[in-house]
Amino acid sequence: xxxxxxxxxxxxxxxxxxxxxxxxxxxxxxxxxxxxxxxxxxxxxxxxxxxxxxxxxxxxxxxxxxxxxxxxxxxxxxxxxxxxxxxxxxxxxxxxxxxxxxxxxxxxxxxxxxxxxxxxxxxxxxxxxxxxxxxxxxxxxxxxxxxxxxxxxxxxxxxxxxxxxxxxxxxxxxxxxxxxxxxxxxxxxxxxxxxxxxxxxxxxxxxxxxxxxxxxxxxxxxxxxxxxxxxxxxxxxxxxxxxxxxxxxxxxxxxxxxxxxxxxxxxxxxxxxxxxxxxxxxxxxxxxxxxx
Amino acid sequence: xxxxxxxxxxxxxxxxxxxxxxxxxxxxxxxxxxxxxxxxxxxxxxxxxxxxxxxxxxxxxxxxxxxxxxxxxxxxxxxxxxxxxxxxxxxxxxxxxxxxxxxxxxxxxxxxxxxxxxxxxxxxxxxxxxxxxxxxxxxxxxxxxxxxxxxxxxxxxxxxxxxxxxxxxxx
Numbered sequence: 001x002x003x004x005x006x007x008x009x010x011x012x013x014x015x016x017x018x019x020x021x022x023x024x025x026x027x028x029x030x031x032x033x034x035x036x037x038x039x040x041x042x043x044x045x046x047x048x049x050x051x052x053x054x055x056x057x058x059x060x061x062x063x064x065x066x067x068x069x070x071x072x073x074x075x076x077x078x079x080x081x082x083x084x085x086x087x088x089x090x091x092x093x094x095x096x097x098x099x100x101x102x103x104x105x106x107x108x109x110x111x112x113x114x115x116x117x118x119x120x121x122x123x124x125x126x127x128x129x130x131x132x133x134x135x136x137x138x139x140x141x142x143x144x145x146x147x148x149x150x151x152x153x154x155x156x157x158x159x160x161x162x163x164x165x166x167x168x169x170x171x172x173x174x175x176x177x178x179x180x181x182x183x184x185x186x187x188x189x190x191x192x193x194x195x196x197x198x199x200x201x202x203x204x205x206x207x208x209x210x211x212x213x214x215x216x217x218x219x220x221x222x223x224x225x226x227x228x229x230x231x232x233x234x235x236x237x238x239x240x241x242x243x244x245x246x247x248x249x250x251x252x253x254x255x256x257x258x259x260x261x262x263x264x265x266x267x268x269x270x271x272x273x274x275x276x277x278x279x280x281x282x283x284x285x286x287x288x289x290x291x292x
Numbered sequence: 293x294x295x296x297x298x299x300x301x302x303x304x305x306x307x308x309x310x311x312x313x314x315x316x317x318x319x320x321x322x323x324x325x326x327x328x329x330x331x332x333x334x335x336x337x338x339x340x341x342x343x344x345x346x347x348x349x350x351x352x353x354x355x356x357x358x359x360x361x362x363x364x365x366x367x368x369x370x371x372x373x374x375x376x377x378x379x380x381x382x383x384x385x386x387x388x389x390x391x392x393x394x395x396x397x398x399x400x401x402x403x404x405x406x407x408x409x410x411x412x413x414x415x416x417x418x419x420x421x422x423x424x425x426x427x428x429x430x431x432x433x434x435x436x437x438x439x440x441x442x443x444x445x446x447x448x449x450x451x452x453x454x455x456x457x458x459x460x461x462x463x
Contacts, residue, residue, distance in 0.1 A: 024355045028381050031359060035374030039424055045373045052367045056319070063323050071325075135322040137370045140334070140433045141421040144370040145324070173370075180370055187425050209430050266324070 050175035053146060057178035060134040061148050068267055129153050129271040143186035143208060147269060150177040158237055159271050165260040166243030167231060171271060183261050185212050192234040193244055196227035204244060204257060211248050214255040223247055229257055239274045306459050310352045313455060314341035314361050322368045335440040338365050339413055342380045343406050344452045346387030347394050349459065358384045375420050379413045407442050414438050
């Protein structure tokens with residue numbers, strides 16, 4: 001009787017080791033399988049992804065708050081140290097802006113008059129949803145973030161996301177209380193834009209670097225460094241005229257843009273609903289596919 | 293069984309610590325730090341947990357737990373699902389098979405081991421992402437992530453070592 005546990009041990013130990021090895025190989029294959037399945041149909045895990053994200057959203061929300069407070073304290077200290085210098089700059093800027101203000105008012109009045117003459121149909125009015133950034137993807141291979149607004153707040157797939165200066169991305173996944181935003185410097189981001197005062201058409205292509213590429217510019221396009229880049233509205237995803245960035249530099253490899261994402265400290269973002277149902281509306285696309 | 297309910301509960305909680313700490317690191321890695329350019333150099337925190345516990349107490353962090361941690365990391369970071377699960381499992385496999393070599397070695401040796409494993413993990417991650425997106429991704433961000441990861445490892449390992457001291461020992 002006394003020997004029994006020992007002999008049991010002798011048989012069980014290698015068996016257990018084998019089972020563990022088998023489980024390890026099985027999981028390795030499973031991970032590879034999941035990866036391939038996701039590659040074949042990227043929508044397959046959308047639901048799982050959003051259920052998990054939705055569940056964890058309150059946790060992420062709570063955890064991101066102390067960090068935000070800490071960042072605010074750092075900002076405050078920085079602000080106090082630069083106070084004098086900032087004051088001088090702001091005074092100079094203010095004088096310049098007062099002049100611009102007069103110019104803008106004159107232009108607005110003139111624009112109003114001309115619109116009246118032309119019976120111009122104004123753009124549809126838009127609605128804003130403000131949201132807080134609760135998670136950041138880490139950015140090595142994916143440039144995206146989670147915000148604490150979802151379906152229940154009226155967020156839809158494909159809506160453009162802006163900060164004060166301009167466009168930073170669009171909504172790609174929506175959960176009930178959180179949604180994922182694909183930033184414009186992600187590899188999968190393609191945005192039809194116009195560049196500079198001549199409104200040269202191009203596509204802003206993210207490549208995971210800090211400066212997205214401007215591609216498909218016409219061969220004779222005149223693009224200068226510092227030229228403003230705005231959405232063109234082609235494709236119906238983004239409304240025309242949202243600022244996207246400026247041309248950073250032009251070299252033999254092409255034109256690179258400086259976007260508003262990189263140097264910004266993103267805490268709050270605005271999701272704009274222009275009432276457009278663009279190329280990214282999956283339900284509509286599926287509906288069309290069914291009709292044919 | 294010996295001990296009261298509370299003692300047993302305490303025992304279970306301590307044994308779960310490596311797994312729970314790993315989960316916390318996954319969540320921590322996606323919290324926005326709000327530092328300029330910080331989002332480009334977020335260290336691979338969960339990889340440190342996989343390496344440390346794979347070497348020191350792989351009985352408390354078995355392969356299914358590693359798989360789960362990887363999937364959670366993929367979901368939260370918004371990347372392709374399965375990438376981190378695969379990388380963590382590979383790293384874990386290396387650690388478990390080499391743990392005899394690292395047993396009782398100086399910290400510098402263990403740190404050097406982490407540099408090798410982290411390099412392998414990030415190269416695989418980069419290669420998988422290149423294959424998935426079918427574009428050549430600039431390896432720059434991955435390189436900075438690597439540097440941040442190996443630089444931060446001693447701090448995280450020190451934290452893990454403190455947790456490990458409180459864990460019940462099995463013979």
